[in-house]
Amino acid sequence: MINLRNEKGTVLIFALWALGLLAFLAVTVGILCRQKILLFSSLERKSQLRFLADAGVKQSVKLVSANKASLTAPIKMFMHNDKSGSFIIDGLNYKVTMMYEEPSDDLQSKESHLGVVDEERKLNLNEASFSEIKELVRSVLGLEERGALNIAASFIEWREGVKEEIVQFLKEDSYGRLNYPPKKGRFETLDEILLVEGMSADLYERLIPFVTIYGDGKVNINTAPYPVLSALGLKDKVIRKVMAFRRGNDAQEATADDNVFFGSHMVIEQLQSFTELSQEEIDQVDSLNVSFRLKTTSDYFFVQSRGKFKMSNEIKTIQCVYDSLDKRFLYWREI
Incomplete structure (x- = not known):
């Protein structure tokens, strides 16, 4: 009788142990399955988000x-400050916005706009002169003359090596201290700016809205901001007249009442029909035309697309x- 009870007790213990093991295995398998489901769900969601952004x-x-093809006030507004909703894809449970940020006139804040940014509104670092880079760096970064000269010299050294015009502004063995030599070649990506002596992440973020490496180096006078026009050599008075002409009666950029220049050779004539120009101001614009630094249309565009589930x-x-001439992407980054 005692042996029978012992046998039953052993069977019960074994059954409970087996049940516990099976329960443990079931929980473990459940956790693993849940993790895989969450992983696949996350991957699927990320794939869908990428599809939306694309x-x-x-x-x-x-x-x-x-x-x-042709820049008019309505097209300028549509491309750079869209109000029609064409740069938004609004679905039932998702939304895609095509937008960009640009610094305010006082450089103290940023403004968001639907649309794209033409790269030719910026100063091309592969084509700009030492003095143009110096002036842009000085005005955008708020540096004193010497600091701006030093950084501009470092840009030229990175691009072309040591040139006679910049020797006096270079720090001794600057790239030797950084453990790498200057590239002595054209900028291939804007991220290379971070490798230039004197540049930091903060300075990069402040400078990047005003510089490009795409295009032929000509600046679109219909869209270029004040610091870029100043870097080209235009003085304050004529820049303000250009900006006032562009902005129209409401004094706002990329709105319905804007004016546009129809060709670089038409800039002086159109400005004179809008306001009075001194001979000095005429000479400033003429100088840029003679040196082929101006244009009135753009071919390269920065696109930023954001996909989101609501x-x-x-x-x-x-x-x-995007290079609209060759219909290809020159830069692509996913975040």
């Missing part, structure tokens, strides 16, 4: 290709530069 890029390229905080961003 759709925004394609939409932007389509709109650029359809509207860039019930989630996850965002996928694609930033790219």
